[in-house]
Amino acid sequence: LIDMEYWLACNEERAAQARFGAVMCCCGPCAMYRRSALLLLLDQYESQFFWGKPSDFGEDRHLTILMLKAGFRTEYVPDAIAATVVPDRMGPYLRQQLRWARSTFRDTFLALRLLPGLDRYITLDVVGQNLGPLLLALAVLAGVAQVTLTATVPLWTVMMIAAMTMIRCSVAAFRARQLRFLAFSLHTPINLFFLLPLKAYALCTLTNSDWLSR
DSSP, rough: OHHHHHIIIIIIIIIIHTHHHSOOOOOOSSSOOOOHHHHHHHHHHHHHHTTTTTOOHHHHHHHHHHHHTTTBBBOOOOOOOOOOOOOOSSHHHHHHHHHHHHHHHHHHHHHTTGGGGGOHHHHHOOOOOOHHHHHHHHHHHHHHHHHHHOOOOOHHHHHHHHHHHHHHHHHHHHHTTGGGGGGGHHHHHIIIIHHHHHHHHHTTTTOOOOOOOO
């Protein structure tokens, strides 16, 4: 599931952003920068703070945002190959996702002034990535409340989530030419019942800079 999650993040999300020269996160496992550009921003990069506190995770996304703010383009290379270590248990995976969620929210705040100068698609994409999960979390909470208070199942909510899941997985399976992506639907309950509450918690604890894995 993590393998498919990474494939989707790179070959859908970043590939789409690259059409506008503004990939919002050049991934840590494999990213290259012009030396002149890096030297120009090195002081800002090494002194990363959030609300007055040092922030040393999400450094790949942070550097990407600094590059975009400086007027550089960020690109995605679809035939690049990189290896990375991924969590193999749920606990480490959730800690990684919590760290990444905090990083995403933090650098979204940093990028707010940047967005008007980028394509409207990028603005919509960034806003959607941050607000979408929170709105979905509210929908899930509303569904749970309906079950609790009225003993009825919120069929429209369930059907909509199921339909969106199958559409996304089918498109990925078609684009990747791999039927295994239909199994990515198994990620939906993990997203609904683990990642959505985690992202809400991340938004409420943005000043926490613990790495969570050491």
